[in-house]
Amino acid sequence: MSAIDGLPPLREVIATHGLVAKKSLGQNFLLDLNLTAKIARKAGDLTKCDVLEVGPGPGGLTRGLLAEGARRVLAVEKDARAMAPLAEIAAHYPGRLEVVNADALEIDPLEHLTPPIRIVANLPYNVGTELLTRWLTPPSWPPVWESLTLMFQKEVAQRIVAQPGSKTYGRLAILAQWRCDARIVMELPPEAFTPPPKIHSAVVHLTALPEPRFPANAATLQKLTATAFQQRRKMLRASLKGLHPRIEDLLESAGIKPTSRAEEIGLEHWCALARALDAA
Template identity: 55%
Template sequence: MADLPPLREVIARHGLSASKALGQNFLFDEQLLDRIAAIPGDLDGKRVLEIGPGPGGLTRALLRAGAQVTAIEMDTRCLPALSELSYAFPERLQVIEGDAMKLDHDAIMGSAPYAVVANLPYNVGTALFVRWLGGEAWPPQWTSLTLMFQQEVAQRIVAQAGGSAYGRLAVLAQWRSRAKLAMKVHRSAFTPPPKVMSAIVHVEPREMPDGVSARVLERVTEAAFGQRRKMLRQSLKPVTGALDALAALGIDETRRAETLSVEEFVAVARELSA
């Protein structure tokens, strides 16, 4: 491994600046980046997918941790800086130019399991997260997700029933996964500093409840939280059979979506999946 110049020097030499259109915010603190790379556990020899590496700050930390990294980057300005990392860590970094929203991540990573670690671009972070959590096939090929979000989004992912942050994202993240808030990151750590605080969420898949269709659960939560101020008898009315499912489970239809636990949403989806 060659000695690497400071990230600020790399960015200055390549004339890089964070693109607001691409939702970019760069991290320069290498100690902080090493702490982030340590969240998934021992990565030595493990395969890691990184989305939006930018100039490669987190990529460096993942490579230092011993990971085999595949990075997807759509900003062509950053490719030369990432290419330098490929030389510094021979045969340890594969960079794919493209839009992560349009690519098949499992196909890219082959048949082997992989961890996802990323400082996600803010403009696509939630959409990518929902995609990783979706689908009928479970457990997924990914073994864990370690992802940077705006703190407000992170809190919605780990929220418990009854609070204002609790919603569809929490149910989708928690019904067959363990989600925790792993680290808060102050806005001053980024260049340029975003207007909001950030936080890292770590998610690990767990056993999928029997007899539940992911598509049905997604439909139920979308309807319930799409009109979260309304009672379930109104918000779930468009979902065929949902009100009968509530009655069968003894769930009061005058409740609102935010009062139902993850387990209750799973029970409704199971009734509808039968």
């Protein structure tokens, strides 16, 4: 793809700018431009969208997004060393790439974006889950973004799409699936990255639903599932007893056996229990 966009191969970019991946920033660079273009395509038609990218590094995915026709890309990068190579990409695509040198956890990217908005990122491993949680819990729903196409450690990706009864099922699955369609669309081995991480990676695509699958108060649902999964091996009548003196009655009213454990309960019943708690 370097021949398509006329920019140098990423290994050359990294060598030129001394951009060695930093473990402290959770950096593992994906240098195969065919793979970064494939990830960009997993986000769908971007020609009428602004795209938020977090942690672009040397710009492999950035180039994929722009080459695939993204209307405009806002790239938020904490590492000041990446500013020069990203500026070269911005010059190659006049008016279509804005680069902000900042911590993605500390800025409001909406000031720089015009809907419709999609978020596409090879997230730094050390902030990926926190960013996802923030994007899934805005003050109101539907959110400003249409979809999230995000690379995580494979284990985190599996937690997002997990079903009741599995070892990976927990709060993250409930939070994601309550308000989104979530699926793993791509898997990548360690050797696809520089330096190779010790784990496999996967890309998850989440599409925002117009409204949550089942009615529930978001804060109540989060508190409820946090309490339950902190002690996931305990029966719910024990792990949730601090939430209400009549918790066994509330569990039964929501169609849940008090002797059940957190990982056995599906989304619909969690939402029913959240409503019962609020009513009580």
